[in-house]
Amino acid sequence: MLSTENDKSAASKDSTTEVASKSQEGTAEAPKQKLLDIIGSMTVEVSYRKKLKQLKTREIKKEATNTLEGLDSEHAMLQRTTEDVQGGKPLSPELVEAVSAVASSLPLNKKQTESELLAQLRRHEETTDKQKKGGIINIRNVISEMAVKRQSPVQSGVRISSRISLKVDEDDQRIKPERLSPRSFDSRRSLKVGRRLNIFTKASKETENALKTVSSPTIWDLEFAKEIAAVTAQPPRNGFEEMIQWTKEGILWEFPIDNEAGMEDDAEFHEHIFLEKHLKDFPKQGPIRHFMELVICGLSKNPYLSVKQKIEHIEWFQNYFEEKKELLQEI
């Protein structure tokens, strides 16, 4: 019979835990590290216990499913799991009966164990649904949730472990045990379920207002800022700081010396050399064309002007000759 086997196994475990707790009490007087180690080991025991419970519930579940009509029952269960009900999903009556039987078999508080087992079953169904839908299960979250919510009156060490959280986040920050809010089980996938990942920081409204007002600095603000800079500017303590100050002011060049410092010529070489396209508006014959071709020849050999300056040069000549058109036509 399953129940008697469970009884025996439970009894044996109880005895081992009692013995362990006695030995642990003796060593509790030792320094803090030992205490923490002990508490850590105790949490391990708790999780082991949970795993056993899980195994039991799984066996019971399998039996329940086998007794039913097979696939149809599973579908029904899944459908029920997707319903949104306060406090969890409605489980099949066979499972509930099995849970009650297990709870009665264990020597601990019946109602507490029953509720815990039901909660675990719900979680199981959640995880299986997620797996079927292809969702990512954060195993860490699940395990941490299970370890944190444990509050049995027998093992007081567990409560201490929940306070002194040994679990460390990825950013080396202590995970504080969170309390279940009454709204966490409202919707199937509510935003408050699960541990905070702390990726995004809350954008406070004050900072937004501050950002808006920065856009219009008054003259007085500038003057104030200059005053502050002048007051806080300490004289350089050594030659290095002096050189830094000079570089900021522009007296000293930046090392390693950049030959193109302050020069941002994004144009290619062909834009500098082939300037004939700018001569479109000029007449194709005559002395003016001859003159402009010479100008272009000279510009193409000039490395000191930028492309814009060269184009401006040519445009100035264009304007000049257009103004003198009447004069030229007289000639």
Next chain:
Amino acid sequence: MTDGASEVLPSPCTRQVRSYYVDWRMLRDVKRRKLAYEYADERLRINAIRKNTILPKELQEVADKEIADLPRDSCPVRIRNRCVLTSRPRGVKRRWRLSRIVFRHFADHAQMSGVQRAMW
């Protein structure tokens, strides 16, 4: 005249800042330099039209008149390389922009980098 103080420095400068030019002649020289910088491009282009054998002579005469109409202080010929500290017009070394007396004063006090009394 407080021409030098009209420009606001972007970064705080803790050194001595001269707010006056040494004398009026120096100020006029400064004005000439500014104007010459402004009109440099125009002068170059008009001169390119003038000093030409290709364009017709009438055009070049018109260009002559135009360049004469520009302000007098815009031509670079009127700029005099004065001493920066004493505004002395003569005896100014170009590399240091200082007159010979000032140069000698600083060199003797070892305030000119790389300058030594000659002895051979």
